[in-house]
Amino acid sequence: MTVEVITREDLNEFRTLLLKDLQELIHSKPGQTKKWLKSIEVRNLLNISPGTLQNLRINGTLTYTKIGGTLYYDNADIDKLLNTNKTNAIPTLFK
Template sequence: MNLQEEFREIKLQIAEVKEAVKSKPFQEIVYDNSDVMRLLKVSQRTLATWREDGTIQYSKIGAKIYYKPEHIQEMLDAGLSNHQKR
């Protein structure tokens, strides 16, 4: 196989991958504890407290905890003061 044939084969494979990605349903983004702690610059204990008192919604699968971006945003929006909401 010469270089041109290899290049055509690679282009074909890239096109197949693009089609496969387009045909897959959208996968929702989720964050785990370490992501949210880094994103919001809070400790593990603070995040645990927010879960315990219902400040933030989460899902638990086995021992792993996940957060949806919209739930993080809802928590942040709920914390806005009246002055900031204007």
């Protein structure tokens, strides 16, 4: 039976490689988003209150799916909502 000694340099090298691999995993899929979002995720994404989100549901501005007691929103619908309400801002300098 052979004994292998692990030095601090070996551990530091392992840590560096592990961190690099984790960063690659985290940043490898930047364009990939979740298909369905829960209410809290939508509120954080749009920076709105629970009441505003409820108003968007009630007036039909934002569609949703309810499963049990959880509401889910299609990410594509949120993108569509944002794109249809897009306006061209006029700089205050030219008003």
